[in-house]
Amino acid sequence: xxxxxxxxxxxxxxxxxxxxxxxxxxxxxxxxxxxxxxxxxxxxxxxxxxxxxxxxxxxxxxxxxxxxxxxxxxxxxxxxxxxxxxxxxxxxxxxxxxxxxxxxxxxxxxxxxxxxxxxxxxxxxxxxxxxxxxxxxxxxxxxxxxxxxxxxxxxxxxxxxxxxxxxxxxxxxxxxxxxxxxxxxxxxxxxxxxxxxxxxxxxxxxxxxxxxxxxxxxxxxxxxxxxxxxxxxxxxxxxxxxxxxxxxxxxxxxxxxxxxxxxxxxxxxxxxxxxxxxxxxxxxxxxxxxxxxxxxxxxxxxxxxxxxxxxxxxxxxxxxxxxxxxxxxxxxxxxxxxxxxxxxxxxxxx
Numbered sequence: 001x002x003x004x005x006x007x008x009x010x011x012x013x014x015x016x017x018x019x020x021x022x023x024x025x026x027x028x029x030x031x032x033x034x035x036x037x038x039x040x041x042x043x044x045x046x047x048x049x050x051x052x053x054x055x056x057x058x059x060x061x062x063x064x065x066x067x068x069x070x071x072x073x074x075x076x077x078x079x080x081x082x083x084x085x086x087x088x089x090x091x092x093x094x095x096x097x098x099x100x101x102x103x104x105x106x107x108x109x110x111x112x113x114x115x116x117x118x119x120x121x122x123x124x125x126x127x128x129x130x131x132x133x134x135x136x137x138x139x140x141x142x143x144x145x146x147x148x149x150x151x152x153x154x155x156x157x158x159x160x161x162x163x164x165x166x167x168x169x170x171x172x173x174x175x176x177x178x179x180x181x182x183x184x185x186x187x188x189x190x191x192x193x194x195x196x197x198x199x200x201x202x203x204x205x206x207x208x209x210x211x212x213x214x215x216x217x218x219x220x221x222x223x224x225x226x227x228x229x230x231x232x233x234x235x236x237x238x239x240x241x242x243x244x245x246x247x248x249x250x251x252x253x254x255x256x257x258x259x260x261x262x263x264x265x266x267x268x269x270x271x272x273x274x275x276x277x278x279x280x281x282x283x284x285x286x287x288x289x290x291x292x293x294x295x296x297x298x299x300x301x302x303x304x305x306x307x308x309x310x311x312x313x314x315x316x317x318x319x320x321x322x323x324x325x326x327x328x329x330x331x332x333x334x335x336x337x338x339x340x341x342x343x344x345x346x347x348x349x350x
Contacts, residue, residue: 016168030053032208039055042072044092044096047096051065057201060275062100066110066113089114104243137169141171141172144328147331151332154187158238161202162194162201166209177273179191179210192217195219195221197254229262234266246280247338248335249286249287252316254313257322260323270324271324272326273326273328276344276345279341292315294314
């Protein structure tokens with residue numbers, strides 16, 4: 001690694017979500033790494049805006065925030081007639097889902113909360129289930145790390161794109177979970193973190209949190225990955241995902257497809273780390289996933305011509321054929337073992 005690689009003392013990043021049993025606070029990740037600020041989520045509109053603006057981001061973290069956000073939204077309705085309670089919850093859930101339709105964990109969590117209310121339409125029941133989703137996510141991240149840690153060997157170099165770390169999930173993250181566990185075991189390895197244009201999640205978040213943990217990380221412009229792989233300086237790619245379609249296609253932050261194509265060309269293993277809840281049984285292929293188009297000013301400012309037309313999709317689709325395997329909480333899954341994910345996903349439903 002270069003002499004400019006970031007080195008830091010061992011320190012965990014702040015949690016993306018704070019919950020005290022009644023009140024929800026979300027870390028505003030758009031202000032990292034300069035400022036650590038938590039915003040109280042006092043109503044459904046604030047939570048919608050936080051998800052939409054990427055103040056909370058990463059598929060599992062969005063799911064957790066959705067569950068807690070619905071608890072907060074339903075607190076004024078506690079004690080209402082069962083049908084009125086369920087109707088209000090369904091309206092709040094549909095509203096939150098509209099914030100980021102590509103992220104399957106958002107819809108997954110919202111549907112779970114509505115399912116709970118079918119039998120027990122109370123805030124207490126919703127609270128218990130939201131807390132269970134959060135606890136399960138921590139356990140899933142640990143399991144992902146345990147199933148993927150052996151992929152990171154002494155002296156190896158890992159490349160990752162966007163942020164699928166502790167800030168995007170809970171505890172260890174998904175793509176970073178094997179890295180954190182390998183580091184804890186004393187394995188010496190290094191990481192290249194793509195900056196991830198246009199919102200720079202890799203630059204602002206991944207490189208920051210890995211450096212906080214004392215992992216040898218170097219920041220990489222997105223267009224430098226090809227030359228690194230050509231030079232044989234990348235041994236492994238691990239990314240996260242917002243959704244895995246039923247056929248195994250992967251929907252992740254824009255730029256992931258390019259990394260996967262490069263990895264295939266240069267013979268670099270390309271792994272996707274995700275909990276089973278990210279596997280979407282109801283979406284046949286990646287082509288069926290609605291791709292969010294974001295504000296043009298994210299790309300324009302501050303250097304482009306004002307008013308110039310912009311194409312700004314938040315995600316792209318990586319075909320299953322480019323994926324080496326899925327590092328999940330139920331094991332290291334090959335592309336022909338998706339039935340394992342399907343069974344695990346069904347078992348997660350309330």
